[in-house]
Amino acid sequence: MHSSTSNSESFDKRDIPEKPLGLLFVIAIVLTISGLGVAEWQLRKAGHVPSRMLDLDFWANHRFKLDDLPENQTVLLGASRMSFGLDHDQWEEVTGQRPFNLSLHGASFLPMLTEYAQNDEFKGKVICSYAAGFAFANEMIPFSQRLLKQINQLEDDRNSFAFRASEWTGSTFQGNFAILNQYRFSPISFCLDVGHSEQRENMYPPFWITRSFNRTADNSDWFIDAMIDQPRCVEQWNILHKSVIRYMDRFPPRDFNKLLVQLKKDVKRINERGGEVILVRFPVAIWFRDWEEKNFPRDEYWDVMLKETGCRGFHFLDYDETKSIVPPDASHMKVFQAKHFTNELAKFVLQENAE
Secondary structure, three states: OOOOOOOHHHOOOOOOOOOOHHHHHHHHHHHHHHHHHHHHHHHHHOOOOOOOOOOHHHHHHHHHHHHHOOOOOOEEEOOHHHHHHOOHHHHHHHHOOOOEEOOOOOOOHHHHHHHHHOOOOOOOEEEEEOOHHHHOOOOOOHHHHHHHHHHHOHHHHHOOHHHHHHHHHHHHHHOOOHHHOHHHHOHHHHHHHHOOOOOOOOOOOOOOOOOOEEEOOOOOEEEOHHHHOOHHHHHHHHHHHHHHHHHHHHOOOOOHHHHHHHHHHHHHHHHHOOOEEEEEEOOOOHHHHHHHHHHOOHHHOHHHHHHHHOOEEEEHHHOOOOOOOOOOOOOOOOHHHHHHHHHHHHHHHHHHHHO
16 A cells, blocks of 8 residues: 655656846846836926925935035025025026025024024025014924924934935935936825825824925925916915914914024124124015914014114015015915026125125
8 A cells, every 4th residue: 555645756856947047137127227217218308307305314414515515605594485485596696606505394594593603614694584483483393393303413413324325315316316206206195196185274294295396406496387386286285384374373482582682692603703694584475474474573573683683684575576476375486486586685685795
């Protein structure tokens, strides 16, 4: 009787043919790269461009680059009105120097200015975007708190290989390939937009921003006209801004007098080493402008800051060339508006040199 246990020797062994695994691997890589290359070419042909991430890792690594620039480098500080509203090319054309943009969405220029003032090697002009609701936002508000936290850990991040590596990979890949543009081709963003997902009032940060702008390696933003011209897109931005304002209404603003004391110290320190701080009020319109004027009257805040610090200030309402600018979302200018505003601001900044 045969044993119920099969004897492996009773089966014929089949020789496994050798396969050119190395060649197959190379073919797979070539096909992948070719496919991505064709996709990139098609996207560029359609007008799409690379766009960097809007996050604190990018901002901090961008800040580190300032250390290697000339001591008289012009630096831009503030929230998103600065990143959308100051056109780097136009500024360079008028002034002869390309600015360095350190703005951050939802951030106050005040802690940025203090960090800048503490570095005695910086002796250039500092252009600060004054958006009162963000400038004096309570530290407990998430989008205000995150900047303070990041500034406090700058030195730790400077010495972190993993942290710095995020910029090396980001600039190499995300900064050069349109196919990695998260605002246009992220599966999540794509589904949200194609599915017409709506912003919801009283959302918690981080807020979802509709795919309507691109971010450059210079840390500036520019609207895509075909997107921001759509009423639905503007509506989504409005809901986002109103959610931000509700946060500001829940928490009282920081003590203006205490902030003014620190601001005066920072300005004095920068002035003493040959630099200059210039405050700028970017165009803001309709309901957003009404809210800011109600909660932060010009004569109690803007005028006081200029008087107490001795800084020069450029307020969009003071000039015929800029007072009629109406941003599409009430807060951020389109490209052609930013170029026009930047041209007038740059001429104002150069006035001191001409006198």
